[in-house]
Amino acid sequence: MVKALIRVGWSPEQIAARLERMNPDDPSKQVSHETIYAALYSLPKGELRKELIESLSQRKQSRRPRSRGNDRRGQIPNMVSIHDRSTEVEDRQVPGHWEWDLIKGTKNQSAIGTLVERQSRYLLMAKMDGADAQSALQAFTRRLGHVPRCLRKTMTSDRGKEMSLHEELAKTLKIQVYFADPYSPWQRGCNENTNGLIRQYLPKGIGLYEFSQTHINRIVMSLNTRPRKCLDSQSPLEVYEKIISKHQSPSTVALGT
Secondary structure (H helix, E strand, O other): OHHHHHHHOOOHHHHHHHHHHHHHOHHHOOOOOHHHHHHHHHHHHHHHHHHHHHOOOOOOOOOOOOOOOOOOOOOOOOOOEHOOOOOOOOOOOOOEEEEOOOOEOHHHEHHHEEEEEEOOOEEEEOOEEEEEHHHHHHHHHHHHHOHHHOOOOEEEEEOOOHOHHHHHHHHOOOOEEEEOOOOHHHHHHHHHHHHHHHOOOOOOOOOOOOOHHHHHHHHHHHHHHOOEEEHHOHHHHHHHHHHHHOOHHHHHHHOOO
């Protein structure tokens, strides 16, 4: 069953969650997403291994060990750990909790910021002037600034040096910023999976300076209007519209497009 679902594009996280829902009282018919990944990458080299790994959104031929080892990218001042985050963020029952990351161009000299709202999977993307902390601050302040205040509760980031100005961002937007553990992308799985989809439009190895915000917005619209199994075949835009309608005038739905 795992192999079949991988072949049709399901992620290990989605498969693990579905197995748990289908068999809540039978652990023998459940498996964690980490076990699925471990099984895939332990397969001997051959057509089966190649086929299954290429079915994953990231298509990586090897995987970084899931260790919380020391972060060698430099310390960010006054970080608040993801482990201090409210449990309401985890169950996705309350909207307004975001995950953020950067998609970088060749030689890490250009970047585009990505933000995903956890409940709706609604995507925002921001063109950046550079790949530094000041560019990230300006881009994310500008993009999240259009989001209604009631939907700016938390933002979870990795520990990249681009977030070293997080305190200024949090103060300006009235949002709480949390940081994932070092080398733990699965703690921001919603954003990681979405970045994999974005790479269909912006493949690795290209410069990102040439893409205008208008072009980026077309990518955003394409992904936000794509139905998702995890949303009961609704699109992120449809779910986000419903959230907006409960909080504010529907005219604000166009934010980020």
